[in-house]
Amino acid sequence: MKRIGILTGGGDCPGLNAVIRGVVKGAIIGRGWEVVGIEDGFDGLLDQKKMRGLTLDDVRGILPRGGTILGTTNRGNPFSSAVERNGRIETVDLSARVLANIKKRCIDAIVVIGGEGSLKIALELMNHGIPIVGVPKTIDNDLLETDVTFGYNTALETATDALDKLHSTAESHHRVMVMEVMGRYAGWIALESGIAGGADVILIPEIPFDLQRICDAIEQRRRRGSRFSIVVAAEGAFPRGGGRRVKAGPDARHAVERLGGIGEFVAKEVGELLDMDTRVTVLGHLQRGGSPSTFDRCLGSRFGIKAVELLEDGNFGQMACLKGREIRSVPIERAIRKLKLVNASGEMVTCAEELGIALGR
Numbered sequence: 001m002k003r004i005g006i007l008t009g010g011g012d013c014p015g016l017n018a019v020i021r022g023v024v025k026g027a028i029i030g031r032g033w034e035v036v037g038i039e040d041g042f043d044g045l046l047d048q049k050k051m052r053g054l055t056l057d058d059v060r061g062i063l064p065r066g067g068t069i070l071g072t073t074n075r076g077n078p079f080s081s082a083v084e085r086n087g088r089i090e091t092v093d094l095s096a097r098v099l100a101n102i103k104k105r106c107i108d109a110i111v112v113i114g115g116e117g118s119l120k121i122a123l124e125l126m127n128h129g130i131p132i133v134g135v136p137k138t139i140d141n142d143l144l145e146t147d148v149t150f151g152y153n154t155a156l157e158t159a160t161d162a163l164d165k166l167h168s169t170a171e172s173h174h175r176v177m178v179m180e181v182m183g184r185y186a187g188w189i190a191l192e193s194g195i196a197g198g199a200d201v202i203l204i205p206e207i208p209f210d211l212q213r214i215c216d217a218i219e220q221r222r223r224r225g226s227r228f229s230i231v232v233a234a235e236g237a238f239p240r241g242g243g244r245r246v247k248a249g250p251d252a253r254h255a256v257e258r259l260g261g262i263g264e265f266v267a268k269e270v271g272e273l274l275d276m277d278t279r280v281t282v283l284g285h286l287q288r289g290g291s292p293s294t295f296d297r298c299l300g301s302r303f304g305i306k307a308v309e310l311l312e313d314g315n316f317g318q319m320a321c322l323k324g325r326e327i328r329s330v331p332i333e334r335a336i337r338k339l340k341l342v343n344a345s346g347e348m349v350t351c352a353e354e355l356g357i358a359l360g361r
């Protein structure tokens, strides 16, 4: 191993820079390797101008910074890239250009920091003969084979903090406050921040909800003297017998569908059914921004070092992961076979219900 590449793919999240720093330090200090930073995710492999050497100077001071110094995109896939030809969008395979660029820059292996989508592309690269190791990233925490992904903890802190703030204004105005959080098809952010933030109702994609149940819970609280309620709705939550709210895609511009709008729906329906004042807060990309938590800085750094060790040992096709308190590794293949969803009859859901939180069922 003489020169390694590193890229960040998919949506950004807090802790990416900690991983980049960990990889750069692990590769240079003690091993004497060179590191090439590949900009804008897999797009950077298509253009040599988007590849630049990373030194220890480049990673100085980036540990507390959100985002990624390398840039990212959640659209590009060199194996099926959307290009415009004669006014029409076509899908083309640009892998030959990717392989040629990797060869020209003498890159021996690549660290791919990404979620399920990026790790799938990473495996395709691996199948084309490029040695790869993966690092599990996403605020959604929906990757299998790791207890937790980095970025999730910071997103949870942001969501919990927002719930604390909504409480006081909800109480003052006797309102039902609905907060919509991210998470795609998984309800982890909604469930954990809802428990931590003292929500009264939590709606997650794993448990299709019944509007009447939500109203019953709020009404019961009203009868007990609490004239306000807090509802946390995961963006992927949907009513029983109904569908998810999709804002855009999937199409040539959006590789995956963009969810959003369930908070607005719940607020409107509940407001009308109960004749109560309701408001919606869509937390959105605030959950992806800002300085990483202590937990994510540490986890990201540990994942970065593990990625370098995996490369050194020739353990290609593996992903760093957290099991209990230990950093280990698993084949990427196992981590991407399906999404890690909340168990609708598991301990955390039961805990929420025993705390008196309604899940709309």
Ligand code: F6P
Binding pocket: 011, 074, 115, 138, 139, 140, 182, 183, 184, 235, 258, 259, 288
């Ligand atoms: O996967 C991370 C995530 O933030 C999801 O929670 C959300 O659905 C999606 O990305 C939003 O993507 P975009 O940044 O394209 O709006």
